[in-house]
Amino acid sequence: MNKEQLQESFINLYGEQEGDIHLFFSPGRVNLIGEHTDYNGGYVFPCALSFGTYLMARKNQQRVVRFATTNFDHRGEVNLDVPFEKEGKSWINYPVGVLNELRKTAREIEGLDLLYSGDIPNGAGLSSSASIEMVTAYAMNQIFGFGLDRMELVKLSQKAENVFVGVNCGIMDQFASGMGAAGHALFLNCDTLDYERVPLNLEGMKIVIANTNKRSGLADSKYNERRAQCESAVEALRTRKDIRHLSDLSLDEFTSLSFLITDEVVRKRARHVITENHRTLTAIDALNQGDVGLFGQLMNQSHDSLRDDYEVTGKELDTMVEEARKIEGTIGSRMTGAGFGGCTVSIVREDAVEPFIREVGSAYQKRKGLKADFYVAEIGDGSKEIV
Numbered sequence: 477m478n479k480e481q482l483q484e485s486f487i488n489l490y491g492e493q494e495g496d497i498h499l500f501f502s503p504g505r506v507n508l509i510g511e512h513t514d515y516n517g518g519y520v521f522p523c524a525l526s527f528g529t530y531l532m533a534r535k536n537q538q539r540v541v542r543f544a545t546t547n548f549d550h551r552g553e554v555n556l557d558v559p560f561e562k563e564g565k566s567w568i569n570y571p572v573g574v575l576n577e578l579r580k581t582a583r584e585i586e587g588l589d590l591l592y593s594g595d596i597p598n599g600a601g602l603s604s605s606a607s608i609e610m611v612t613a614y615a616m617n618q619i620f621g622f623g624l625d626r627m628e629l630v631k632l633s634q635k636a637e638n639v640f641v642g643v644n645c646g647i648m649d650q651f652a653s654g655m656g657a658a659g660h661a662l663f664l665n666c667d668t669l670d671y672e673r674v675p676l677n678l679e680g681m682k683i684v685i686a687n688t689n690k691r692s693g694l695a696d697s698k699y700n701e702r703r704a705q706c707e708s709a710v711e712a713l714r715t716r717k718d719i720r721h722l723s724d725l726s727l728d729e730f731t732s733l734s735f736l737i738t739d740e741v742v743r744k745r746a747r748h749v750i751t752e753n754h755r756t757l758t759a760i761d762a763l764n765q766g767d768v769g770l771f772g773q774l775m776n777q778s779h780d781s782l783r784d785d786y787e788v789t790g791k792e793l794d795t796m797v798e799e800a801r802k803i804e805g806t807i808g809s810r811m812t813g814a815g816f817g818g819c820t821v822s823i824v825r826e827d828a829v830e831p832f833i834r835e836v837g838s839a840y841q842k843r844k845g846l847k848a849d850f851y852v853a854e855i856g857d858g859s860k861e862i863v
């Protein structure tokens with residue numbers, strides 16, 4: 477849907493009124509390496525996609541904020557004079573959660589009419605929810621001149637998801653959506669929040685995202701279980717060394733202290749986090765040296781660790797990755813995001829992209845009975861106003 481079409485829907489919905497109509501955008505993300513490390517104070521390396529969520533907004537001179545989307549029929553509104561309440565599992569909780577966080581910081585929101593429009597596949601693990609939160613936070617900041625910087629908006633959006641929506645996610649998705657830059661991946665230290673935009677020099681190669689179209693209803697509970705296991709690993713390690721989170725340990729330190737974790741499953745979870753941090757640092761070095769081959773190998777190792785130690789892949793993601801690695805011209809392939817379904821990300825030689833999509837798609841369908849979707853990723857900018 478282009479800007480004119482969106483504006484037409486907006487007017488059909490809310491009518492012709494006085495006041496400026498603004499348009500904002502925040503992208504989804506794909507993470508190249510550094511998975512399940514963000515909530516452990518570790519390293520991540522995501523990039524923003526060119527698809528995401530658009531938000532058209534106009535002040536309405538009333539004490540209500542109205543929400544609608546072009547993606548499905550469900551609409552809603554909140555009254556600005558009463559406390560906000562969560563509405564079941566509705567998508568509206570994402571933007572209302574953001575308004576709620578803004579209110580907590582005593583920032584005055586006035587009545588608005590809002591129309592969202594997303595072109596990210598929902599539930600594919602490409603952070604459609606983070607993009608809804610970020611586009612809302614960014615829009616409020618612009619419209620009402622709150623003067624918050626991007627990092628503050630990122631943190632506020634994560635908090636909205638943790639507190640209001642009730643999903644205990646880390647900071648990666650909101651960060652990538654808010655801070656992305658075309659042609660760059662973002663190297664973020666999730667402990668200090670120091671970051672660097674790293675040019676993605678993938679001459680002659682493409683980033684291919686494959687959606688397994690497998691959704692797991694268990695994703696949230698398994699995600700929280702993994703977080704709890706990491707916390708219990710920290711508890712066990714603390715008996716010998718004063719650490720705040722798993723990423724305080726180097727690989728060598730972990731190797732010599734891992735005996736302190738008596739539960740074998742918890743030890744494996746911790747091993748994934750520590751080795752993944754190590755792989756992420758090595759991968760960024762490799763990219764800076766122009767060694768994309770090594771970057772790809774580290775992506776493969778990341779998947780294998782998520783499969784064997786962290787156990788968040790599942791048959792569909794494993795099958796997709798196995799088939800991807802059979803293609804001559806695949807440099808590396810791994811799951812991306814939380815796991816348990818969703819997408820894989822692969823680096824593929826340009827001339828192999830077409831056979832990749834054809835052959836991986838048909839082998840996956842044969843083996844798993846599901847039709848995959850493929851996207852050749854374009855790396856776009858973070859949150860912005862479209863004028």
Ligand code: GLA
Pocket residue numbers: 510511512513514515645646647648649813814815
């Ligand atoms: C989800 C969460 C992120 C991160 C990833 C796993 O996308 O929202 O914070 O933990 O899973 O790397």
